[in-house]
Amino acid sequence: MIDRPRVALIAEIGHRVGWGHVSRCMILKRILSRAFDVELKIVNRDIWDNPELYRKYALRDMVTADVAFVDGLELLDEVDRKLRAGVMVSLSYMSDLNDRADLVVAPALNGMSVPGHFLTDLAAILCNRPRKTGFPSRLGRRGTLTIGVSMGGADVEGITPIVEQALSDMGHRPLALGSKLGNSPSLSHFLERKLCQDSDDPFPYYALSECDLVVCQGGLSAIEIALLGIPSVIRSRSDFKPAYRFLEESGCSQRVTGGTVSDLMHTIESVCQNVRHLSLMANACRNLGAKLDESFWEVLVYQLVNKESGNETVPFLRRS
Numbered sequence: 001m002i003d004r005p006r007v008a009l010i011a012e013i014g015h016r017v018g019w020g021h022v023s024r025c026m027i028l029k030r031i032l033s034r035a036f037d038v039e040l041k042i043v044n045r046d047i048w049d050n051p052e053l054y055r056k057y058a059l060r061d062m063v064t065a066d067v068a069f070v071d072g073l074e075l076l077d078e079v080d081r082k083l084r085a086g087v088m089v090s091l092s093y094m095s096d097l098n099d100r101a102d103l104v105v106a107p108a109l110n111g112m113s114v115p116g117h118f119l120t121d122l123a124a125i126l127c128n129r130p131r132k133t134g135f136p137s138r139l140g141r142r143g144t145l146t147i148g149v150s151m152g153g154a155d156v157e158g159i160t161p162i163v164e165q166a167l168s169d170m171g172h173r174p175l176a177l178g179s180k181l182g183n184s185p186s187l188s189h190f191l192e193r194k195l196c197q198d199s200d201d202p203f204p205y206y207a208l209s210e211c212d213l214v215v216c217q218g219g220l221s222a223i224e225i226a227l228l229g230i231p232s233v234i235r236s237r238s239d240f241k242p243a244y245r246f247l248e249e250s251g252c253s254q255r256v257t258g259g260t261v262s263d264l265m266h267t268i269e270s271v272c273q274n275v276r277h278l279s280l281m282a283n284a285c286r287n288l289g290a291k292l293d294e295s296f297w298e299v300l301v302y303q304l305v306n307k308e309s310g311n312e313t314v315p316f317l318r319r320s
Contacts, residue, residue, distance in 0.1 A: 005305045007036045008065035008085060012072025014045025019190050020221055021071040024091060026194060028069060031294050036301060039063060042191075043078050049188040053195055067304050070097055087304045103304070145272055148214035148230070149176040150221055159261055163215060166265050172272070175211055213278065215268060218255070226252040226288055231281030233268050251284035 011025040025040055032038050041059040048054035059082055068085035076096045079088070090101040098104050147167050151160045160176055167174040208214055214225045218234040223246070225232050232253045247253035256267045271278055 005036050005066040005301060006064070007032050007038045007301060008063050008068040008083065009038065009040045010043065010059060010063070010068060010070045010072070010075060010079065010083065011040070012043045012045065012075055013187065013191070015187060017045055017073055018221075019187065020224075021092065022191070022194065025069065025071050028091075028297060031297050032301065035298050039065070043072065043075060044191075046187055050192055053191055057195060067301050070095075070101070072097075076100070089300075089304070105300075143272065143275075144171055144173060145212040146173045146175055146210060147268070147272075148208040148211035148216075148225075149174055150208060150214055150216040150225065151235075162261055163264065166261070167268070170265070170269060170272075175208065212282075213268070213271065215264070218253075222247055222253060226250075226285045229282060229286045231271075231278060231285055233264070233271055235264050250288065252281055252288065254281070 009025040009029055011021040013019050013022045022042060029038050029040050040057060041063055042057045043059050044054075048058060059078055061082065063083050063085075065083075065085045067087045067089065068083055069089045069091055070079060070083075071091040073092060073094055074096050079097060079100075087102045088097070088100070089103045089105060090097045091105055092098075093104075095101075149160055149163050149167070151163075164174040164176055208225065208230065209228050211230055214230050214232045216222050216225060216232050216234060218236050222232050222234055226247055232247070234247070234253050234255045236255050236257075248255055254267060254271050256264050258264075271281075
């Protein structure tokens with residue numbers, strides 16, 4: 001038996017990839033570092049603006065580990081060339097590694113029940129904090145709401161400042177991650193903040209906890225926002241159908257049926273004008289809460305190292 005197993009975390013980031021992979025791996029690093037030697041490496045599809053972060057976190061040299069958790073969409077090439085691990089676990093439901101991984105921990109693929117999903121989901125673990133007690137929190141006499149804008153690293157169209165301005169014109173208070181009105185969120189700023197400044201709290205969406213509603217793209221970020229007890233309007237994308245379908249059916253989100261910014265703003269205004277519906281959405285988000293158990297991940301590593309992780313011990317996990 002290995003006294004202190006080595007764990008590698010490999011995360012992909014980029015404007016076409018998003019930054020949720022790094023956020024989840026940061027959470028996993030915090031959980032596993034108590035019992036294991038953990039190394040985090042990042043595959044950045046954009047430019048590293050900070051040379052110090054590049055030297056410390058970029059996946060440049062060979063990484064060896066007893067167990068590797070890999071979170072990204074297209075990491076097959078990097079893993080083949082720069083990772084040697086006894087067991088490889090994929091954390092992404094859309095990944096070119098899922099047919100090669102020894103184990104996949106991704107709710108959309110595992111067919112987890114809702115309790116099973118939230119017991120293991122890394123975003124849910126960090127969102128297990130006191131929720132907002134009332135709703136709307138700051139509904140003014142003229143119906144002014146605080147509305148978050150979370151288009152994330154996948155905002156390749158640059159619509160964040162457009163939506164911010166439109167919300168201001170409608171009389172609401174916009175709040176965008178890593179942004180002031182008129183400026184797009186910076187991926188480099190996100191990396192510096194999460195890897196250097198706020199490493200103990202690596203969840204980007206918690207900054208939106210004061211919002212009454214959040215506008216997002218409909219990926220895993222929409223689920224993570226719902227776990228904070230905040231309803232959302234989802235600008236739907238075809239590759240994120242599982243996430244926003246789950247939230248729609250749960251009553252937590254309203255999906256935009258059209259693809260234009262005008263369609264998006266019309267849906268936002270429709271939701272904002274119906275305070276009762278907005279309150280029901282917030283209640284549905286709060287009802288997603290479940291008892292969470294961080295020890296799942298530590299136990300899983302020991303099971304993988306000792307080759308004990310059969311279906312009888314973790315029956316909801318997909319094995320390749």
